[in-house]
Amino acid sequence: MTAADETPGGDDTPWDEVVPEAARKLLVAAVEAFAERGYHATTTRDIAGRAGMSPAALYIHYKTKEELLHRISRIGHDKALEILQGAADSEGTAAERLAAAVRSFVRWHAGRHATARVVQYELDALGEEHRAEIMELRRKSDGVVRRILNEGVQAGEFDVPDVPGTTVAVLSLCIDVARWFNVEGRRTPDEVGVFYADLVLRMVGATK
Amino acid sequence: MTAADETPGGDDTPWDEVVPEAARKLLVAAVEAFAERGYHATTTRDIAGRAGMSPAALYIHYKTKEELLHRISRIGHDKALEILQGAADSEGTAAERLAAAVRSFVRWHAGRHATARVVQYELDALGEEHRAEIMELRRKSDGVVRRILNEGVQAGEFDVPDVPGTTVAVLSLCIDVARWFNVEGRRTPDEVGVFYADLVLRMVGATK
Numbered sequence: 001m002t003a004a005d006e007t008p009g010g011d012d013t014p015w016d017e018v019v020p021e022a023a024r025k026l027l028v029a030a031v032e033a034f035a036e037r038g039y040h041a042t043t044t045r046d047i048a049g050r051a052g053m054s055p056a057a058l059y060i061h062y063k064t065k066e067e068l069l070h071r072i073s074r075i076g077h078d079k080a081l082e083i084l085q086g087a088a089d090s091e092g093t094a095a096e097r098l099a100a101a102v103r104s105f106v107r108w109h110a111g112r113h114a115t116a117r118v119v120q121y122e123l124d125a126l127g128e129e130h131r132a133e134i135m136e137l138r139r140k141s142d143g144v145v146r147r148i149l150n151e152g153v154q155a156g157e158f159d160v161p162d163v164p165g166t167t168v169a170v171l172s173l174c175i176d177v178a179r180w181f182n183v184e185g186r187r188t189p190d191e192v193g194v195f196y197a198d199l200v201l202r203m204v205g206a207t208k
Numbered sequence: 209m210t211a212a213d214e215t216p217g218g219d220d221t222p223w224d225e226v227v228p229e230a231a232r233k234l235l236v237a238a239v240e241a242f243a244e245r246g247y248h249a250t251t252t253r254d255i256a257g258r259a260g261m262s263p264a265a266l267y268i269h270y271k272t273k274e275e276l277l278h279r280i281s282r283i284g285h286d287k288a289l290e291i292l293q294g295a296a297d298s299e300g301t302a303a304e305r306l307a308a309a310v311r312s313f314v315r316w317h318a319g320r321h322a323t324a325r326v327v328q329y330e331l332d333a334l335g336e337e338h339r340a341e342i343m344e345l346r347r348k349s350d351g352v353v354r355r356i357l358n359e360g361v362q363a364g365e366f367d368v369p370d371v372p373g374t375t376v377a378v379l380s381l382c383i384d385v386a387r388w389f390n391v392e393g394r395r396t397p398d399e400v401g402v403f404y405a406d407l408v409l410r411m412v413g414a415t416k
Contacts, residue, residue, distance in 0.1 A: 036332075038246030120387065121329060124244075165395075165403055168388065173377065176384035179328065180376065187373070195373055202411050 014112065017075065023061040025051045030068040035114040039069055039125045069122060070130040076112075076119035077137040083108055084144040094152030095206045101148065102174060102200045103193035109177040110189035116178035142167055149204060159205030170200050222320065225283065231269040233259045238276040243322040247277055247333045277330060278338040284320075284327035285345040291316055292352040302360030303414045309356065310382060310408045311401035317385040318397035324386035350375055357412060367413030378408050 018024040029050035033042040044065050048058040062068045087101035109116045126134060146167045152158035160166050177192060187195070226232040237258035241250040252273050256266040270276050295309035317324045334342060354375045360366030368374050385400060395403070 037248040040245040040249030041247075162403065166407070169381065169404065169407055172384045172388055173381045176380040176387070179384070180380055195370065196377065199374070199377055199411050202413060203407050205410060 014115070015075070018071070022051075022053065022057065026053065026058055026061055027068065027071060030065075031072055031115050031118055034069065034072075034118045034122060039065070039118075039122045044068075066125070066127050066130070069118075069125060070127070070134075072115065073119050073123070073126060073130070073134050074137075076115055077134055077141070079108065080105065081137055081141045081144070084141050088144045088148050094148055094155055094157050095201055098145075098148045098152065098204065098206075099197035099201060101145065102170070102197040103190075105171075105174045106177050106193040106196045107189045109174055110181040110192050113178040113181045116175070120175055120178060142171065145170055152204060152206070157207055166204060170203065173200070222323070223283070226279070230259075230261065230265065234261065234266055234269055235276065235279060238273075239280055239323050239326055242277065242280075242326045242330060247273070247326075247330045252276075274333070274335050274338070277326075277333060278335070278342075280323065281327050281331070281334060281338070281342050282345075284323055285342055285349070287316065288313065289345055289349045289352070292349050296352045296356050302356055302363055302365050303409055303412075306353075306356050306360065306412065306414075307405035307409060309353065310378070310405040311398075313379075313382045314385050314401040314404045315397045317382055318389040318400050321386040321389045324383070328383055328386060350379065353378055360412060360414070365415055374412060378411065381408070 015024050015027055018027050026047060030042070030047045033046050033050055037046075042065070044058050044062075045055050047065070047068065048055045051058075062071070083104045084101050087097055087104060090097055090100060092100070123131065123134065146163055149158060149160055149163045149167060149170075153160050153163065174196065177196070181189070181192065223232050223235055226235050234255060238250070238255045241254050241258060245254075250273070252266055252270075253263050255273070255276065256263045259266075270279070291312045292309050295305055295312060298305055298308060300308070331339065331342065354371055357366060357368055357371045357375060357378075361368050361371065382404065385404070389397070389400065
Protein backbone atom coordinates (compact mmCIF):
# COMPACT_ATOMS: atom_id res chain seq x y z
CA MET A 1 0.00 0.00 0.00
CA THR A 2 1.87 3.07 -1.20
CA ALA A 3 0.87 6.44 -2.57
CA ALA A 4 2.15 5.13 -5.91
CA ASP A 5 -0.80 2.70 -5.92
CA GLU A 6 -3.17 5.60 -5.98
CA THR A 7 -5.36 6.01 -9.01
CA PRO A 8 -7.00 9.27 -9.99
CA GLY A 9 -10.26 9.49 -8.15
CA GLY A 10 -12.07 12.63 -7.20
CA ASP A 11 -8.91 14.54 -7.70
CA ASP A 12 -6.81 14.46 -10.84
CA THR A 13 -3.93 16.65 -9.77
CA PRO A 14 -3.12 15.61 -6.22
CA TRP A 15 -0.86 17.90 -4.18
CA ASP A 16 -0.65 20.47 -6.99
CA GLU A 17 -1.40 23.11 -4.39
CA VAL A 18 1.90 22.34 -2.69
CA VAL A 19 4.74 24.48 -4.00
CA PRO A 20 7.63 24.58 -4.64
CA GLU A 21 8.26 21.23 -6.31
CA ALA A 22 10.65 20.12 -3.52
CA ALA A 23 7.98 20.67 -0.86
CA ARG A 24 5.51 18.69 -2.96
CA LYS A 25 7.94 15.77 -3.46
CA LEU A 26 8.57 15.64 0.29
CA LEU A 27 4.85 15.57 1.01
CA VAL A 28 4.26 12.69 -1.40
CA ALA A 29 7.20 10.83 0.16
CA ALA A 30 5.72 11.42 3.63
CA VAL A 31 2.32 10.04 2.57
CA GLU A 32 4.02 6.90 1.22
CA ALA A 33 6.13 6.39 4.33
CA PHE A 34 3.27 7.04 6.80
CA ALA A 35 0.93 4.74 4.85
CA GLU A 36 3.48 1.94 4.76
CA ARG A 37 5.00 2.02 8.24
CA GLY A 38 2.84 4.40 10.29
CA TYR A 39 3.63 7.93 11.45
CA HIS A 40 5.54 6.98 14.59
CA ALA A 41 7.83 4.50 12.81
CA THR A 42 8.80 7.06 10.15
CA THR A 43 11.68 9.53 10.61
CA THR A 44 12.25 12.78 8.72
CA ARG A 45 15.43 11.09 7.46
CA ASP A 46 13.30 8.30 5.89
CA ILE A 47 11.11 10.89 4.19
CA ALA A 48 14.02 12.94 2.87
CA GLY A 49 15.66 9.74 1.58
CA ARG A 50 12.50 8.67 -0.28
CA ALA A 51 12.33 12.08 -1.91
CA GLY A 52 16.01 11.86 -2.86
CA MET A 53 16.93 14.79 -0.61
CA SER A 54 19.03 15.43 2.45
CA PRO A 55 17.51 15.92 5.93
CA ALA A 56 18.79 19.51 5.76
CA ALA A 57 16.82 20.09 2.52
CA LEU A 58 13.67 18.75 4.20
CA TYR A 59 14.16 21.15 7.10
CA ILE A 60 13.96 24.13 4.72
CA HIS A 61 10.35 23.21 3.95
CA TYR A 62 9.11 21.48 7.11
CA LYS A 63 10.42 22.11 10.62
CA THR A 64 9.05 18.84 12.04
CA LYS A 65 7.51 15.53 11.05
CA GLU A 66 4.29 16.71 12.65
CA GLU A 67 4.22 19.69 10.30
CA LEU A 68 4.23 17.28 7.35
CA LEU A 69 1.39 15.25 8.87
CA HIS A 70 -0.58 18.41 9.56
CA ARG A 71 -0.13 19.63 5.98
CA ILE A 72 -1.31 16.26 4.58
CA SER A 73 -4.23 16.13 6.98
CA ARG A 74 -5.24 19.72 6.29
CA ILE A 75 -5.20 19.28 2.50
CA GLY A 76 -7.12 16.00 2.80
CA HIS A 77 -9.76 17.44 5.11
CA ASP A 78 -10.13 20.62 3.03
CA LYS A 79 -10.68 18.43 -0.04
CA ALA A 80 -13.25 16.26 1.77
CA LEU A 81 -15.20 19.32 2.91
CA GLU A 82 -15.02 20.87 -0.58
CA ILE A 83 -16.38 17.66 -2.15
CA LEU A 84 -19.29 17.40 0.29
CA GLN A 85 -20.05 21.12 0.18
CA GLY A 86 -20.07 21.13 -3.64
CA ALA A 87 -22.60 18.30 -3.71
CA ALA A 88 -24.75 19.84 -0.97
CA ASP A 89 -24.90 23.20 -2.75
CA SER A 90 -25.70 21.79 -6.19
CA GLU A 91 -29.13 21.86 -7.81
CA GLY A 92 -31.52 19.01 -7.23
CA THR A 93 -33.53 17.13 -4.66
CA ALA A 94 -32.03 16.03 -1.35
CA ALA A 95 -31.73 12.50 -2.76
CA GLU A 96 -29.83 13.73 -5.81
CA ARG A 97 -27.51 15.83 -3.69
CA LEU A 98 -26.90 13.04 -1.17
CA ALA A 99 -26.13 10.61 -4.01
CA ALA A 100 -23.71 13.14 -5.55
CA ALA A 101 -21.99 13.68 -2.18
CA VAL A 102 -21.55 9.94 -1.61
CA ARG A 103 -20.34 9.30 -5.17
CA SER A 104 -17.55 11.87 -5.00
CA PHE A 105 -16.62 11.24 -1.37
CA VAL A 106 -16.25 7.50 -2.06
CA ARG A 107 -14.39 8.14 -5.32
CA TRP A 108 -11.85 10.23 -3.40
CA HIS A 109 -11.40 7.64 -0.64
CA ALA A 110 -10.95 4.82 -3.17
CA GLY A 111 -8.78 6.73 -5.62
CA ARG A 112 -6.60 8.31 -2.92
CA HIS A 113 -6.70 5.42 -0.45
CA ALA A 114 -3.12 5.75 0.86
CA THR A 115 -3.61 9.45 1.57
CA ALA A 116 -7.03 8.82 3.07
CA ARG A 117 -5.65 6.18 5.44
CA VAL A 118 -2.99 8.57 6.72
CA VAL A 119 -5.56 11.34 7.07
CA GLN A 120 -8.04 9.10 8.90
CA TYR A 121 -5.80 6.90 11.06
CA GLU A 122 -3.12 9.31 12.29
CA LEU A 123 -5.32 11.99 13.86
CA ASP A 124 -4.02 11.16 17.34
CA ALA A 125 -0.48 11.98 16.23
CA LEU A 126 -1.31 15.63 15.49
CA GLY A 127 -0.28 18.30 17.99
CA GLU A 128 -3.06 19.69 20.16
CA GLU A 129 -3.70 22.88 18.17
CA HIS A 130 -3.54 21.15 14.81
CA ARG A 131 -5.81 18.41 16.05
CA ALA A 132 -8.40 20.98 17.17
CA GLU A 133 -8.24 22.67 13.75
CA ILE A 134 -8.79 19.35 11.94
CA MET A 135 -11.62 18.31 14.27
CA GLU A 136 -13.35 21.57 13.39
CA LEU A 137 -13.13 20.70 9.67
CA ARG A 138 -14.55 17.25 10.45
CA ARG A 139 -17.46 18.83 12.33
CA LYS A 140 -18.14 20.99 9.26
CA SER A 141 -18.16 17.97 6.93
CA ASP A 142 -20.47 16.22 9.33
CA GLY A 143 -22.71 19.30 9.34
CA VAL A 144 -22.96 19.35 5.55
CA VAL A 145 -24.24 15.76 5.40
CA ARG A 146 -26.57 16.32 8.35
CA ARG A 147 -28.04 19.31 6.54
CA ILE A 148 -28.83 17.26 3.41
CA LEU A 149 -30.47 14.58 5.58
CA ASN A 150 -32.55 17.16 7.45
CA GLU A 151 -33.67 18.79 4.20
CA GLY A 152 -34.66 15.39 2.81
CA VAL A 153 -36.68 14.60 5.93
CA GLN A 154 -38.41 17.99 5.82
CA ALA A 155 -39.21 17.57 2.13
CA GLY A 156 -40.71 14.15 2.89
CA GLU A 157 -38.10 12.49 0.66
CA PHE A 158 -36.28 10.61 3.43
CA ASP A 159 -37.35 8.54 6.40
CA VAL A 160 -34.55 8.96 8.97
CA PRO A 161 -35.42 8.44 12.64
CA ASP A 162 -31.93 9.42 13.85
CA VAL A 163 -30.25 12.07 11.69
CA PRO A 164 -26.99 12.53 13.70
CA GLY A 165 -26.44 8.76 13.98
CA THR A 166 -27.21 8.20 10.30
CA THR A 167 -24.81 11.02 9.35
CA VAL A 168 -21.99 9.27 11.23
CA ALA A 169 -22.87 5.95 9.56
CA VAL A 170 -23.00 7.40 6.03
CA LEU A 171 -19.61 9.11 6.38
CA SER A 172 -18.15 6.03 8.07
CA LEU A 173 -19.29 3.72 5.26
CA CYS A 174 -17.59 6.01 2.72
CA ILE A 175 -14.39 6.54 4.73
CA ASP A 176 -13.83 2.81 5.27
CA VAL A 177 -13.54 2.37 1.50
CA ALA A 178 -9.94 3.60 1.96
CA ARG A 179 -9.24 0.54 4.14
CA TRP A 180 -10.55 -2.19 1.84
CA PHE A 181 -10.26 -0.68 -1.62
CA ASN A 182 -7.82 -2.57 -3.81
CA VAL A 183 -6.59 -1.22 -7.12
CA GLU A 184 -6.51 -4.80 -8.39
CA GLY A 185 -10.10 -5.45 -7.31
CA ARG A 186 -13.00 -5.80 -9.70
CA ARG A 187 -14.45 -2.31 -9.20
CA THR A 188 -13.12 1.13 -10.13
CA PRO A 189 -13.43 4.06 -7.68
CA ASP A 190 -16.30 5.36 -9.86
CA GLU A 191 -18.17 2.07 -9.72
CA VAL A 192 -17.86 1.83 -5.95
CA GLY A 193 -19.15 5.42 -5.72
CA VAL A 194 -22.25 4.68 -7.80
CA PHE A 195 -22.97 1.48 -5.88
CA TYR A 196 -22.55 3.18 -2.50
CA ALA A 197 -24.84 6.07 -3.48
CA ASP A 198 -27.61 3.51 -3.97
CA LEU A 199 -26.87 1.83 -0.62
CA VAL A 200 -26.97 5.18 1.17
CA LEU A 201 -30.30 6.15 -0.44
CA ARG A 202 -31.64 2.88 0.96
CA MET A 203 -30.24 3.72 4.42
CA VAL A 204 -32.15 7.01 4.46
CA GLY A 205 -35.34 5.39 3.15
CA ALA A 206 -35.37 7.59 0.04
CA THR A 207 -38.62 7.39 -1.90
CA LYS A 208 -37.83 6.12 -5.38
CA MET B 209 -6.72 5.16 22.58
CA THR B 210 -5.48 2.23 24.63
CA ALA B 211 -6.69 -1.26 25.35
CA ALA B 212 -7.53 0.03 28.83
CA ASP B 213 -10.27 2.14 27.21
CA GLU B 214 -12.01 -0.98 26.10
CA THR B 215 -15.41 -1.71 27.54
CA PRO B 216 -16.98 -5.13 27.60
CA GLY B 217 -18.75 -5.62 24.31
CA GLY B 218 -19.43 -8.94 22.62
CA ASP B 219 -16.85 -10.52 24.78
CA ASP B 220 -16.73 -10.33 28.55
CA THR B 221 -13.51 -12.17 29.24
CA PRO B 222 -11.05 -10.92 26.66
CA TRP B 223 -7.83 -12.89 26.19
CA ASP B 224 -8.87 -15.49 28.75
CA GLU B 225 -7.87 -18.12 26.24
CA VAL B 226 -4.25 -16.97 26.50
CA VAL B 227 -2.32 -18.84 29.17
CA PRO B 228 -0.19 -18.68 31.24
CA GLU B 229 -0.90 -15.32 32.88
CA ALA B 230 2.46 -13.87 31.76
CA ALA B 231 1.67 -14.62 28.11
CA ARG B 232 -1.73 -12.96 28.53
CA LYS B 233 -0.25 -9.82 30.12
CA LEU B 234 2.26 -9.51 27.29
CA LEU B 235 -0.52 -9.81 24.71
CA VAL B 236 -2.58 -7.08 26.36
CA ALA B 237 0.52 -4.86 26.54
CA ALA B 238 1.17 -5.50 22.83
CA VAL B 239 -2.40 -4.52 21.89
CA GLU B 240 -2.01 -1.26 23.82
CA ALA B 241 1.35 -0.43 22.30
CA PHE B 242 0.32 -1.31 18.72
CA ALA B 243 -2.92 0.67 19.06
CA GLU B 244 -1.11 3.73 20.42
CA ARG B 245 1.99 3.88 18.23
CA GLY B 246 1.50 1.35 15.45
CA TYR B 247 3.16 -2.03 14.97
CA HIS B 248 6.34 -0.79 13.30
CA ALA B 249 7.06 1.86 15.95
CA THR B 250 6.75 -0.67 18.79
CA THR B 251 9.68 -2.81 19.98
CA THR B 252 9.49 -6.04 21.98
CA ARG B 253 11.34 -4.07 24.68
CA ASP B 254 8.43 -1.56 24.81
CA ILE B 255 5.96 -4.42 25.17
CA ALA B 256 7.93 -6.18 27.90
CA GLY B 257 8.28 -2.86 29.75
CA ARG B 258 4.53 -2.18 29.64
CA ALA B 259 3.89 -5.64 31.02
CA GLY B 260 6.48 -5.07 33.78
CA MET B 261 8.73 -7.83 32.44
CA SER B 262 12.18 -8.17 30.96
CA PRO B 263 12.79 -8.71 27.22
CA ALA B 264 14.14 -12.15 28.14
CA ALA B 265 10.85 -13.02 29.88
CA LEU B 266 8.94 -11.96 26.74
CA TYR B 267 11.13 -14.20 24.61
CA ILE B 268 10.02 -17.27 26.61
CA HIS B 269 6.47 -16.74 25.33
CA TYR B 270 6.92 -15.07 21.96
CA LYS B 271 9.93 -15.46 19.68
CA THR B 272 9.19 -12.30 17.67
CA LYS B 273 7.02 -9.20 17.61
CA GLU B 274 5.27 -10.64 14.57
CA GLU B 275 4.29 -13.70 16.62
CA LEU B 276 2.48 -11.37 19.05
CA LEU B 277 0.68 -9.60 16.20
CA HIS B 278 -0.29 -12.93 14.68
CA ARG B 279 -1.67 -14.21 17.99
CA ILE B 280 -3.75 -11.03 18.46
CA SER B 281 -4.96 -11.11 14.86
CA ARG B 282 -5.80 -14.82 15.02
CA ILE B 283 -7.81 -14.49 18.25
CA GLY B 284 -9.62 -11.42 16.89
CA HIS B 285 -10.48 -13.06 13.58
CA ASP B 286 -11.56 -16.32 15.23
CA LYS B 287 -13.87 -14.30 17.47
CA ALA B 288 -15.31 -12.34 14.52
CA LEU B 289 -16.03 -15.55 12.62
CA GLU B 290 -17.56 -17.18 15.73
CA ILE B 291 -19.87 -14.17 16.23
CA LEU B 292 -21.06 -14.14 12.62
CA GLN B 293 -21.39 -17.92 12.42
CA GLY B 294 -23.39 -18.04 15.65
CA ALA B 295 -25.87 -15.50 14.29
CA ALA B 296 -26.08 -17.17 10.88
CA ASP B 297 -26.80 -20.58 12.40
CA SER B 298 -29.42 -19.34 14.86
CA GLU B 299 -33.17 -19.83 14.43
CA GLY B 300 -35.20 -17.22 12.60
CA THR B 301 -35.70 -15.48 9.28
CA ALA B 302 -32.80 -14.15 7.24
CA ALA B 303 -33.65 -10.63 8.49
CA GLU B 304 -33.53 -11.76 12.12
CA ARG B 305 -30.24 -13.56 11.61
CA LEU B 306 -28.69 -10.64 9.71
CA ALA B 307 -29.77 -8.23 12.44
CA ALA B 308 -28.30 -10.52 15.11
CA ALA B 309 -25.02 -10.79 13.18
CA VAL B 310 -24.73 -7.00 12.81
CA ARG B 311 -25.65 -6.36 16.45
CA SER B 312 -22.96 -8.63 17.87
CA PHE B 313 -20.32 -7.80 15.26
CA VAL B 314 -20.76 -4.06 15.93
CA ARG B 315 -20.85 -4.59 19.69
CA TRP B 316 -17.50 -6.36 19.46
CA HIS B 317 -15.91 -3.65 17.28
CA ALA B 318 -17.16 -0.88 19.59
CA GLY B 319 -16.42 -2.64 22.88
CA ARG B 320 -13.00 -3.90 21.79
CA HIS B 321 -12.06 -0.96 19.55
CA ALA B 322 -8.32 -0.89 20.34
CA THR B 323 -7.99 -4.60 19.59
CA ALA B 324 -10.16 -4.26 16.49
CA ARG B 325 -8.01 -1.44 15.14
CA VAL B 326 -4.84 -3.49 15.52
CA VAL B 327 -6.53 -6.50 13.95
CA GLN B 328 -7.90 -4.47 11.02
CA TYR B 329 -5.09 -2.01 10.30
CA GLU B 330 -1.93 -4.08 10.75
CA LEU B 331 -2.68 -6.92 8.33
CA ASP B 332 0.16 -5.87 6.04
CA ALA B 333 2.66 -6.34 8.88
CA LEU B 334 1.94 -10.08 9.19
CA GLY B 335 4.40 -12.54 7.69
CA GLU B 336 3.35 -14.16 4.41
CA GLU B 337 2.11 -17.46 5.86
CA HIS B 338 0.27 -15.82 8.75
CA ARG B 339 -1.29 -13.30 6.42
CA ALA B 340 -2.60 -16.09 4.17
CA GLU B 341 -4.08 -17.86 7.21
CA ILE B 342 -5.86 -14.67 8.35
CA MET B 343 -7.12 -13.86 4.85
CA GLU B 344 -8.70 -17.32 4.77
CA LEU B 345 -10.57 -16.53 8.03
CA ARG B 346 -11.72 -13.22 6.50
CA ARG B 347 -13.01 -15.02 3.43
CA LYS B 348 -14.97 -17.34 5.73
CA SER B 349 -16.53 -14.39 7.61
CA ASP B 350 -17.41 -12.83 4.30
CA GLY B 351 -18.96 -16.13 3.18
CA VAL B 352 -21.18 -16.30 6.28
CA VAL B 353 -22.70 -12.87 5.61
CA ARG B 354 -23.04 -13.59 1.89
CA ARG B 355 -24.94 -16.77 2.74
CA ILE B 356 -27.46 -14.89 4.92
CA LEU B 357 -27.99 -12.34 2.14
CA ASN B 358 -28.49 -15.06 -0.48
CA GLU B 359 -30.97 -16.89 1.74
CA GLY B 360 -32.89 -13.65 2.29
CA VAL B 361 -33.02 -12.99 -1.44
CA GLN B 362 -34.19 -16.55 -2.17
CA ALA B 363 -36.86 -16.31 0.54
CA GLY B 364 -38.08 -13.04 -1.00
CA GLU B 365 -37.22 -11.19 2.23
CA PHE B 366 -34.41 -9.05 0.79
CA ASP B 367 -33.96 -7.02 -2.38
CA VAL B 368 -30.21 -7.07 -3.06
CA PRO B 369 -29.06 -6.52 -6.65
CA ASP B 370 -25.37 -7.12 -5.81
CA VAL B 371 -24.83 -9.65 -3.02
CA PRO B 372 -20.98 -9.71 -2.98
CA GLY B 373 -20.75 -5.89 -3.03
CA THR B 374 -23.40 -5.51 -0.33
CA THR B 375 -21.59 -8.10 1.81
CA VAL B 376 -18.40 -6.02 1.66
CA ALA B 377 -20.35 -2.85 2.52
CA VAL B 378 -22.18 -4.40 5.49
CA LEU B 379 -18.97 -5.75 7.03
CA SER B 380 -17.15 -2.48 6.28
CA LEU B 381 -19.83 -0.39 8.00
CA CYS B 382 -19.52 -2.56 11.12
CA ILE B 383 -15.70 -2.70 11.11
CA ASP B 384 -15.33 1.07 10.85
CA VAL B 385 -17.12 1.43 14.18
CA ALA B 386 -13.72 0.58 15.73
CA ARG B 387 -12.29 3.77 14.17
CA TRP B 388 -14.88 6.28 15.34
CA PHE B 389 -16.32 4.71 18.49
CA ASN B 390 -15.61 6.78 21.56
CA VAL B 391 -16.17 5.46 25.07
CA GLU B 392 -17.16 8.97 26.09
CA GLY B 393 -19.68 9.27 23.25
CA ARG B 394 -23.41 9.26 23.73
CA ARG B 395 -24.02 5.67 22.66
CA THR B 396 -23.03 2.35 24.24
CA PRO B 397 -21.71 -0.51 22.09
CA ASP B 398 -25.13 -2.17 22.45
CA GLU B 399 -26.98 0.92 21.25
CA VAL B 400 -24.75 1.29 18.20
CA GLY B 401 -25.36 -2.40 17.44
CA VAL B 402 -29.13 -2.05 17.54
CA PHE B 403 -29.06 1.12 15.45
CA TYR B 404 -26.75 -0.42 12.84
CA ALA B 405 -28.88 -3.56 12.54
CA ASP B 406 -31.75 -1.33 11.42
CA LEU B 407 -29.53 0.53 8.91
CA VAL B 408 -28.32 -2.76 7.44
CA LEU B 409 -31.88 -4.11 7.08
CA ARG B 410 -32.61 -0.96 5.09
CA MET B 411 -29.51 -1.55 2.91
CA VAL B 412 -30.76 -5.01 1.97
CA GLY B 413 -34.31 -3.77 1.35
CA ALA B 414 -35.75 -6.05 4.04
CA THR B 415 -39.54 -6.26 3.99
CA LYS B 416 -40.82 -5.08 7.33
